Amino acid sequence: MADIILLTIIFLLQLLLFYFLPTLDGQQTLFGIVLKNDDFQTYGLPILRRYRRDLFIVAVASVCGLLLIGKLSPNSLIVAYIFVTLGIIVPLFRYLPQTWKLRDKSTVSRLATPLKPRHLRDFTNFWFELAVIALAIAPLAVLMFYYPNLPDIVPIHWNAAGEADGWAKKGFSSVFFLPVLAAFLQIFWIILKQDIIKARFRVPAEQAERILSLKEISLQANVEMVDWCRLACGVLLGTVALLVLSTIAPPSVAAALNIFTWVNLVLMLSGIAFFLYRMILVNREVKALTGQITFQTADEMEGWTDGLFYYNQKDAAFMVEKPGGVGYTINFAHKRAFLYLALIGLPIIFSIFSLILMKFQ
C-alpha cells in the first residue's frame, strides 16, 4: 500500500509540473516558444486549455490504472508507472508542434559571440572528478571483496517496499551488471557535458553584454546539472549495486541501503529541478529584455520541422538551443548524431544481453 501512495504522490507532482510547464518562460510564450502578441490570446490560450484538458484525462486514467495494478499485480507497479510518465509527456508532443506554427518568426541578422574558446577543462573540478571516480570504484571493490561469500542465488530485483522479488544465479552478469552500466553512463554524461559546453553560444548584437552574462549563467547551470546527475547516478547505481549483498548483510544495512536509494532519488530530482529553475529564470529575463529567448538566423529556422526536431546539414554546430523550452537538442544532420545513437543503443543492448544471460546462466 505504501508504494502505491508514494508513487501517486510523485505522479501528482509530475502532473503539477506539466500543468504549469507551458507558461514557465514568461509572457507571450507557450512551451517556451515566443508567440506573436495577438496570436497568444486568439490561438495560444485555446491550445493551452486543450493541453490541460488532455493532461486531466491522462491523470484520471493513470490514477485508476495505478490503483488497479496496485491491487491486481503489485510487481508490475514500477513498469506501469513508467507508462504513466510517458502518458504525461504525450500531450506535450501533441501541442508543441501546433504552437510552433504560431511562433514569432523574427530572426536576427546581427549576431555576437565571445571570441573565447570553450573547453571541457574550464568546467572541470579535480576534486569532483576524484569523488565521482571513487564513488564508481567503491561499490566495485566491495562487490569483488564479498563475491566469494555470496550464496549461489542472489537477489537482483526488489519491489518498491525493498523486498527482494527476483533472483538469479551468482555470476558476472547478475553481480556486476550495475557497476558496468554505471561506468557506461558516466561516459555518456561526460560526452554530453562536453557537447553542451561546445554547443552554439551566441547573443544578439543589441544588448550583447547583458544577454551574454545571462546566457553564461544558463550554460553554467546546465553544465552543473549534468555534473549533479553524474554524482547522483553514481551514488544511486552504486547503492543499488550493493543491494545484491543484502542476503549476507545484516538487515539494518539492507534497510539503510533501501532508504538511502529513495533519498538519493529525491535529491537527484530536486537538484535537477533547481538547475532547471535557474535556466528558466534566465529565459524569462532574456525574453523580457529582447522579446526572444533564442536567437536564430533565417537559415537555422528552416531546420526546425516542428519545434522539436532539428535537422540542418548546413549548420556547423552539433548541439543547439531549443527554440521551445529549456536547454539543448542535437542537430540530427550532424555526423556526431551517430555517436549518440551508439551511446543510447549500447547500454540498451548491454542491458538486454545481461538480463538474458542472468536468466539462462
Add this chain to the structure above:
Amino acid sequence: MLIIIDQNDSRPIYLQIADEIRFLIARGELPENTPLPAVRQLAGDLGVNLNTVATAYRELQNEGLLAIKHGAGAVVVSRTTLEKDEISLRKPLRSALANMFLAGLSWAEIMNLVVDEMRGLLRETR
C-alpha cells in the same frame, strides 16, 4: 571580447570576421598568445560555414597576426602585420572619407569622427 557579424551587411562574412578580429587585436583586447576558438566553434556560434571562418583565420595568418593551430583554432602571435604598404593602407581610409563627405558631413564633423574612432581604438592599448 565580442565579435559581431551582420548578415545584412554588403561585406562578405569572412571579411567581417577578419576585420572584427583585427580591431580587437588593435585595441589590445587580444594580446599576444591569446588563443582563439576553433573554426568549428566559431562557425557554429555565428551560424556560418566552416570555410568562411577558415578563410578569415587564413587571411589573418597571411598578414602575420595569427598562427593557425591545426584542428584547435588559432593563436594571436603578433600585433604587427607583416606588410606595411602605405598605398594599401590609404585606400580604405580614402574610401571612408569620401563616403562621409558624400553623406554630407562637414570637415569638422569628419575630424571629430576620426578622432573619436581613434580614441575608441587606443582606449585599451598601451
